[in-house]
Amino acid sequence: MGVVTLTIDNKEVKAEEGMTVLEAAQSAGIYIPTLCHHEKLETYTACRICMVEVESRGRVRLDTACSHPVANDMVVKTRSEKINKIRKTLLELMLAHAPDSAILQEMAEEYGADKGRFEKESSFCIHCALCVRYCAEVKKKNAIGFVNSGTKREISFVPEIASQECWKCKECFPLCPTEALQAAYVLAGALTFPVAPFELR
């Protein structure tokens, strides 16, 4: 693996080829906020909070730091007016679900996000999929997954698997960035009403 040199926030950073911008920034002690990223899990690029400005071969584009591969002479900006605006709005959209989440509140303070900007949403879930992916990729159990698509998408346990596996595990609970009880609540629902788990909740 070769070594590439790039600039992140005016700081020269050396990184290994194949690394992402996020990994390069972290190795240089530069902070980029993340929500759906987890070292043990595959890149997911769903929360979009790690968006940065990448200038490469004369072209500037916005992309997620957690997925964008580093390249020689790349210039990365982790903050700009545009990025602040994106992060602020994304946080406001997520705060509509979880206004009391500690991590969201901390970020909201940094970006001046107003948790009352959008009307409150009924679920705490911000769809980071950490629970879903952890169960699938690390535990290899697939006891929890997504049901429905689009704006109706939500997490749901598979009762047949969950009733066998979840009591002794529960490792996904603390991963949740919004409300540790979220998964527990959904799990309880799945096990109490295994026949029609989504409709009854």
Next chain:
Amino acid sequence: MAQIKSPEELEKIRQEVSTQRDPNRPCISICAGSSCLASGAGEVIAAFKAEIEKQGLKADVDTKAAGCPGLCEKAPIVVIYPQKICYVQVTPEDVPEIISQTVVGKKVIERLIYTDPNTGEKAAHEDEIPFFQKQMRLLIGDNMKIDPKSIEDYMAAGGYSALNKVMRDMSAEQVIEEVSKADLRGRSGSGFPAGFKWESCRKSKGDNTKYVICNCHEGDPGAFADRRLLEANPHLIVEGMIIGSYAIGACEAYIFVGDEFPQTVENARLAIEQAEKYGLLGKDILGSGFDLTMEVCIDGGGYVLGESTALMASMEGRIGEPRMKYDHGTDRGLWAKPTVLNNLQTWANVPLIINQGADSFAAIGTEKSKGTRIFSLSGKIKNTGMVEVPMGMTLREVIFDIGGGIPGDKKFKALQVGGPMGGFIPENLLDLHVDFEELNAAGLAMGPGLVVADEDTCIVDMVIYHLNFLANESCGKCTPCREGLKQMLRILNNITEGKGKESDIELLELISEVQQDAALCALGQGASGPLLSTLKHFRDEYEAHIKEKRCPGGVCKALIETLSETSA
């Protein structure tokens, strides 16, 4: 039938098929496209067969269940050859009269011919009907002469001559050069040069296993051009894809199409089967040493599957969700192999380019957009159907001259161009030309569907319809798309219920901006298309809802009731 082993043999068979057919022999061609079948074409076809039998004409008159000519508004369509007399909205009761009067008696039945909805003029022949006259039907012009279930019909109409030419005279590089010279651009709406894509894939060092995909997903509400073309003339697509695969060096080709179009799937599968039987697909095609298999791949049904990475994920058996990509599909596409994905209409143009030559193809259209474009016309328009127009025609000509304008003396309000992620334009922009750059500059995309809205339409209500569609069809993976759409819909629904605030428009624009910048895939990035284009061109309608609590289209129930209460 025997496997064809060389271009010469194919030429011989094509000649035989053509000479066996007497151009002066009467043939009753009935459109068996989905629209016509839904309007009773199946019964009409059966009635013709029974009547011909009854009158003892079986030896003298042929019937044909043909491909869709495009005039779906007047379904079922019947054309009597060789006179080319066109009858519209034919019922089984008309059949005995048509046989005795027209086929035997050579007389035209006035009551069944096409009447122009605007001028009241009658047209008895296919080529006199203004709807057809004003089009440039290079790709769909022969549909009524071809039974989509018959490879011989396609050959008799000149089909597989391009493949023959390629296999006999052209190297792969020459084919790519010809397609590049013709300046064929991606008909999905992106306008990406097809020749460049093919060349990138051919030269890709990634792997020698290469794939070719035809995207016939076409999920836009109101659009039906791609699937109708595949249904009407599947061999055209098969031929285009064989030529393309040869040029690229692909060994497998897939037609990606939705299960919700059973007729299209059936015809495509049958066409592949027939081509295999003739040896036009399989091992050592026409003795060239080139192998290719082709398959119809049924999509999972979601709109987002039209997006290339989601489409390939779905074909691989994974969840049909878009993913970030840093490699071109031509290097790492399907199963991480070099892949060319082109829209169905892009493939359809390939045989034409090979047959007529790049120069003659490039002579049609504008400076940067060459050839023709097939649109489906729907919504509040007189001639609903599939039309093919040269690039460079104005949208006004397409809607009013070919489409016949708006039914019922209503006024035109908006035209949707480019599907649910495209935009709506008002009347003063109808002089835009069908041209990739011109439509892009106006914030539109060259999607296959044109949908017309008349004065009785509420713009806000229509935008809600499309955003609801996208909210259901989005995969829901990324925040800006999922949450953004949810909030946009909430705000817009409030506006139509009379609960709109003046700050709403600004907030809608902010969400749109973040969606465009931050969404994961093209669906999310384009989801604000209907909203932004109407905020630009129909802002007064939003303001009427918000400030005056009035719905100009007379659609939003809450506002109509409020108004009648206050006036009472």
